[in-house]
Amino acid sequence: MTTSIAKLARRPLATALLVALLAPGMALAGTAKEKELEARIAQLEQQVQALLSQQQQQQTQLTQTQTQVTEVQAVQAQRPAVPEGKQPIQSTTIMTAANPGTTFSYGGFIKLDAMVTDTSDGKIADGSAGRLFYLPSAIPVAGNDVDGGDPYTDVHAQFSRFWFSADHTTDAGDKVKAYIEADMYGGGNNSFAGNETSTNTYALTLRQAYVSWNNWLAGQTWSNFQDVAALPDAVDFVGPTDGVIFVRQAQLRYTSGPWSFSAENPQTTVTPYLSNSARFNTGDNVLPDLTARWLTKGDWGHFTVAGLVRQFKYENLATDQGDTETGVALSVSGKYNLGDSDDIRYAVNGGQGIGRYLAFGLGSDTVQAADGSLEALDGYGAYVAWRHAFNPKLRSNLMYATAMFDNDPLLTGFGVTERSQSWHANLIYSPFPKLDIGAELIWGERQLEDDRAGDLRRLHTHVKFSF
Incomplete structure (x- = not known):
């Protein structure tokens, strides 16, 4: 009986010692994981920022292209309509010494x-x-x-x-x-x-x-x-x-x-x-x-x-x-x-x-x-x-x-x-x-x-x- 009592007395003590030994490691592990998560979050924020910047550039280019298309359409609308029938291949003169419009x-x-x-x-x-x-x-x-x-x-x-x-x-x-x-x-x-x-x-x-x-x-x-x-x-x-x-x-x-x-x-x-x-x-x-x-x-x-x-x-x-x-x-x-x-x-x-x-x-x-x-x-x-x-x-x-x-x-x-x-x-x-x-x-x-x-x-x- 004395032996059993001694074993029971020793278990809480061992448990306490085990907890005392593991606690610092667990604390250290938690700190490293937080740092890793913070690094990943920072990286994701950079990627998101890059995507937002790229999207803004594309939107700017689309706006410029649309403006150019609008300008070309406006110029074409001012030109006279192409008559029906067979049209000449040559629209402007290639004869530099000739009168303008010579074909x-x-x-x-x-x-x-x-x-x-x-x-x-x-x-x-x-x-x-x-x-x-x-x-x-x-x-x-x-x-x-x-x-x-x-x-x-x-x-x-x-x-x-x-x-x-x-x-x-x-x-x-x-x-x-x-x-x-x-x-x-x-x-x-x-x-x-x-x-x-x-x-x-x-x-x-x-x-x-x-x-x-x-x-x-x-x-x-x-x-x-x-x-x-x-x-x-x-x-x-x-x-x-x-x-x-x-x-x-x-x-x-x-x-x-x-x-x-x-x-x-x-x-x-x-x-x-x-x-x-x-x-x-x-x-x-x-x-x-x-x-x-x-x-x-x-x-x-x-x-x-x-x-x-x-x-x-x-x-x-x-x-x-x-x-x-x-x-x-x-x-x-x-x-x-x-x-x-x-x-x-x-x-x-x-x-x-x-x-x-x-x-x-x-x-x-x-x-x-x-x-x-x-x-x-x-x-x-x-x-x-x-x-x-x-x-x-x-x-x-x-x-x-x-x-x-x-x-x-x-x-x-x-x-x-x-x-x-x-x-x-x-x-x-x-x-x-x-x-x-x-x-x-x-x-x-x-x-x-x-x-x-x-x-x-x-x-x-x-x-x-x-x-």
């Missing part, structure tokens, strides 16, 4: 021509124009006993072209236009750079360069005597060249409604007496070539009539020979739509001294008499072309053309061209707009006054991309 445009096409030619009476001279496109005057005519030889091939890209245009409307509503166009056909070249041995380099050639102001035009462009809108859809450079009026030259033109009038650069082509030398040009003219045209058009197509009055003049100071002659010519042409898929294009041309204007000068304007006087030669030409579209990607054209000249063999001799004619048939495939892949079969014939004739057979192909 600039650029275009053209890349064209590769490849052709195989077979001529009956000898070959067309290599490098000449007749090797590049159908040119009736280049068809060799020698006689039935001359062998034309094997067919020959030509490939070139000389008809690729580009143009620039600057258009301006004044505050008073006057419309002013400047236009220039060039290609690589007909330009000069040197014997190394321009030949087909190495580089096939060709010089830039001026096609058109003019300025127009309202109804007036001054500069070089298509003759007012030519109906460009009636030209057939050909793979060849021109197509039915025999019957086509084809001239670009310097001129002054006035247009009012359906009427247009022009004074154009004069030039006279002359066949010497009995063709004892080569045909030549003379610029002795005093008066310009004068033209007048009347045009009517509609959904059905167009119809036009043009007249030409010319002066022919030649002076030979060495022989004291010379003369002046006049000529008058007429052209009727147009295009008639036969529904959505077909159209007919045509032209009939004729008159005195029409030679320079018809078929790239197939005949002369004049012939010289023995005394040096000039006589205007009568010439006639015509063509008709039927165009048919099988579908939006495939189309075909069938063409016929002819030209003839009323030569006086007592003056011209028998070695001059009396007539020519040609047939053309093509297929043109456009896998997508502006890209044409075409092939054209051509048969042409040239006949002289002595009834000798030569013919040409050609397969002409091209790849053309317009831009």
Whole structure:
């Protein structure tokens, strides 16, 4: 019993001692935890403060952005409304030297021509124009006993072209236009750079360069005597060249409604007496070539009539020979739509001294008499072309053309061209707009006054991309 009492007496004492020993540690533990909590609270307060500051910055930026948007909307509201329809890509001028508000445009096409030619009476001279496109005057005519030889091939890209245009409307509503166009056909070249041995380099050639102001035009462009809108859809450079009026030259033109009038650069082509030398040009003219045209058009197509009055003049100071002659010519042409898929294009041309204007000068304007006087030669030409579209990607054209000249063999001799004619048939495939892949079969014939004739057979192909 004494032992039990002793054990009971010792338990409170042990408990007291244990409490006395643990109390300081518990106090110390409580103090450390409070410090840790205080540190965490301080850290959270810093984070909250940072978030509040960031939110204030974002709110400031949103307010500034909203202000800017409001200002832009106010400026846009003051601008005039954009009209309906297709709008120009260029809204301001890129031509620093031009009048304010002048717009600039650029275009053209890349064209590769490849052709195989077979001529009956000898070959067309290599490098000449007749090797590049159908040119009736280049068809060799020698006689039935001359062998034309094997067919020959030509490939070139000389008809690729580009143009620039600057258009301006004044505050008073006057419309002013400047236009220039060039290609690589007909330009000069040197014997190394321009030949087909190495580089096939060709010089830039001026096609058109003019300025127009309202109804007036001054500069070089298509003759007012030519109906460009009636030209057939050909793979060849021109197509039915025999019957086509084809001239670009310097001129002054006035247009009012359906009427247009022009004074154009004069030039006279002359066949010497009995063709004892080569045909030549003379610029002795005093008066310009004068033209007048009347045009009517509609959904059905167009119809036009043009007249030409010319002066022919030649002076030979060495022989004291010379003369002046006049000529008058007429052209009727147009295009008639036969529904959505077909159209007919045509032209009939004729008159005195029409030679320079018809078929790239197939005949002369004049012939010289023995005394040096000039006589205007009568010439006639015509063509008709039927165009048919099988579908939006495939189309075909069938063409016929002819030209003839009323030569006086007592003056011209028998070695001059009396007539020519040609047939053309093509297929043109456009896998997508502006890209044409075409092939054209051509048969042409040239006949002289002595009834000798030569013919040409050609397969002409091209790849053309317009831009």
